[in-house]
Amino acid sequence: METPQLSSLYQQLILEHYRNPRNKGELEGTSVEIHMANPICGDEVRLQLRIQAGQIEEAKFVGQGCSISQAAISMMTTLLHGCSLADAKILAECFTRMMHGDPDAAEDKRLKNLRALQGVSKFPVRIKCALIGFDALQEALKTHAKEDES
Amino acid sequence: MTTATLDPVRIRREFPTLDQSVNGHPLVYLDNAATSQKPRAVLDALGAYYENDNSNVHRGIHELSRRATVAYEESRAKVASWVGATEPAEIVWTRGTTEAINLVSTAWGLNNVREGDEILISVLEHHSNIIPWQLLAQRTGAVIKYIEIDDQGRWVLEDLSDLLTDRTKVVAISHVSNALGTVNPVKEVAAAAHEVGALVLVDGAQGAVHIKVNVQDLGVDCYAFSGHKMCGPTGIGALWARRDLLDSMEPYQGGGEMIHLVEREMSTWAKVPHKFEAGTPNIAGAIGMGAAIDFLSEVGMDAIARHERDLLAYALERVSAVGGVRIYGPESLEEHSALISFTLGDAHPHDIATILDSEGIAVRAGHHCAQLAMKHFGISATARASIYLYNTEDDIDRLAEGLEQVRSIFA
Numbered sequence: 034m035e036t037p038q039l040s041s042l043y044q045q046l047i048l049e050h051y052r053n054p055r056n057k058g059e060l061e062g063t064s065v066e067i068h069m070a071n072p073i074c075g076d077e078v079r080l081q082l083r084i085q086a087g088q089i090e091e092a093k094f095v096g097q098g099c100s101i102s103q104a105a106i107s108m109m110t111t112l113l114h115g116c117s118l119a120d121a122k123i124l125a126e127c128f129t130r131m132m133h134g135d136p137d138a139a140e141d142k143r144l145k146n147l148r149a150l151q152g153v154s155k156f157p158v159r160i161k162c163a164l165i166g167f168d169a170l171q172e173a174l175k176t177h178a179k180e181d182e183s
Numbered sequence: 184m185t186t187a188t189l190d191p192v193r194i195r196r197e198f199p200t201l202d203q204s205v206n207g208h209p210l211v212y213l214d215n216a217a218t219s220q221k222p223r224a225v226l227d228a229l230g231a232y233y234e235n236d237n238s239n240v241h242r243g244i245h246e247l248s249r250r251a252t253v254a255y256e257e258s259r260a261k262v263a264s265w266v267g268a269t270e271p272a273e274i275v276w277t278r279g280t281t282e283a284i285n286l287v288s289t290a291w292g293l294n295n296v297r298e299g300d301e302i303l304i305s306v307l308e309h310h311s312n313i314i315p316w317q318l319l320a321q322r323t324g325a326v327i328k329y330i331e332i333d334d335q336g337r338w339v340l341e342d343l344s345d346l347l348t349d350r351t352k353v354v355a356i357s358h359v360s361n362a363l364g365t366v367n368p369v370k371e372v373a374a375a376a377h378e379v380g381a382l383v384l385v386d387g388a389q390g391a392v393h394i395k396v397n398v399q400d401l402g403v404d405c406y407a408f409s410g411h412k413m414c415g416p417t418g419i420g421a422l423w424a425r426r427d428l429l430d431s432m433e434p435y436q437g438g439g440e441m442i443h444l445v446e447r448e449m450s451t452w453a454k455v456p457h458k459f460e461a462g463t464p465n466i467a468g469a470i471g472m473g474a475a476i477d478f479l480s481e482v483g484m485d486a487i488a489r490h491e492r493d494l495l496a497y498a499l500e501r502v503s504a505v506g507g508v509r510i511y512g513p514e515s516l517e518e519h520s521a522l523i524s525f526t527l528g529d530a531h532p533h534d535i536a537t538i539l540d541s542e543g544i545a546v547r548a549g550h551h552c553a554q555l556a557m558k559h560f561g562i563s564a565t566a567r568a569s570i571y572l573y574n575t576e577d578d579i580d581r582l583a584e585g586l587e588q589v590r591s592i593f594a
Contacts, residue, residue: 037541039538043534075549075550099532100534100593158537
């Protein structure tokens with residue numbers, strides 16, 4: 034097996050988001066909040082969304098963990114502002130497919146700078162780090178849909 | 184016991200796993216506190232059992248069953264003398280340390296612990312020596328109390344006499360911390376616990392690996408340990424407990440092997456240790472653990488301890504010289520077992536482990552199943568490099584170089 038390059042993992046953009054996470058903190062007027070933790074490694078995120086008329090107005094998070102998990106969540110939140118719920122779902126699914134090595138997903142321009150995380154897919158034990166924020170997003174969308182129905 | 188020094192380069196050749204490249208670099212294995220590698224003697228013992236003697240124990244009348252039973256019981260005797268048991272019957276085979284602790288917390292705990300009774304453990308414990316007692320407390324209404332730790336990860340024992348009361352039924356403590364490497368003063372706490380009539384169980388998962396254990400000298404009632412951390416196979420471990428205690432305990436699981444006579448309403452139990460060994464046991468694992476003990480005895484536990492202490496001193500010096508490193512655990516080598524638990528600047532331990540892995544260096548990163556100890560220091564994780572008999576100064580040099588690379592990426 035070819036040895037994956039560290040440089041594909043620790044890109045400057047990822048390290049920069051790790052050091053200066055965007056949208057970190059408590060959100061006012063939260064519509065849905067999901068706590069997700071990986072008990073194996075201790076990565077943790079509490080994702081908060083404010084949703085209005087089928088659109089995510091604002092997304093914030095509180096969390097701790099490795100550079101990959103925290104940078105992925107930070108980058109994700111920057112793409113969620115003003116995003117429709119349907120597009121948010123597509124974003125999460127597309128990112129998840131990219132992490133599992135789908136080359137088409139990695140080409141999808143909707144992922145924008147999240148494509149910097151593509152290299153993580155070469156490091157199988159770190160994929161779950163990159164996905165924790167997106168798992169929280171998918172869970173949040175499901176929870177919101179259920180609450181909307183009832 | 185030999186007084187000769189140990190030659191790790193010669194010993195390494197006995198471990199096939201160590202002879203490989205990982206990510207383009209010769210493997211440096213420093214995750215021994217998670218599990219050790221296995222010497223050829225152990226692999227051969229497993230192979231020989233399955234190739235020549237495979238059969239069920241204590242059942243068959245035939246030759247293979249006889250051979251398997253002899254090898255299996257000989258291993259029990261080796262394990263018994265390894266920890267200084269009075270007789271082989273004091274050794275109960277288990278899947279590992281975790282099952283051994285659960286056996287005591289269940290079979291002894293449910294019949295001896297009542298509402299309002301107290302269970303004393305320490306915040307340094309591995310989850311396997313916390314959760315079984317929390318489950319027991321939930322089922323009985325007992326209360327859990329904790330021995331706290333200081334800023335070097337050592338037990339705070341000034342208020343031990345307040346922690347131990349006439350309601351204290353059991354004290355469950357680790358011999359050596361897997362998270363910080365602290366060698367705990369088990370003997371002292373055991374003596375105090377016995378003064379209030381409490382049972383003393385020791386989690387020896389990291390103890391029997393590095394220290395020549397004598398349960399009589401420690402003055403404890405139960406000692407739980409695993410084969411896989413001391414060169415043996417996974418899925419096998421042992422509970423040592425005083426014979427009278429085992430005799431007084433109810434069975435843990437029901438099934439074959441553990442019965443004497445089975446009647447429609449009520450059955451009677453086999454003698455110890457078989458009373459606690461329901462079902463076909465891990466025969467190969469038991470034989471492999473015996474082979475591991477033979478191997479370690481041949482090398483000599485004194486020589487291993489000296490080698491580990493020297494290498495730990497070298498590692499502490501090299502690792503602490505890397506800018507931004509903070510080491511958690513006792514400063515004194517006497518109180519510090521063969522591992523280094525550390526953080527490095529704002530590089531998360533997972534990132535440290537990934538970067539080291541890319542250099543072929545295996546370490547552990549995370550909370551090490553010791554979240555209470557991590558919380559004490561206000562951290563969620565550390566990186567942990569753990570040493571065993573086959574590690575060399577060269578391994579430590581490679582670790583230090585790897586950490587410099589972590590620094591350059593996270594600078």
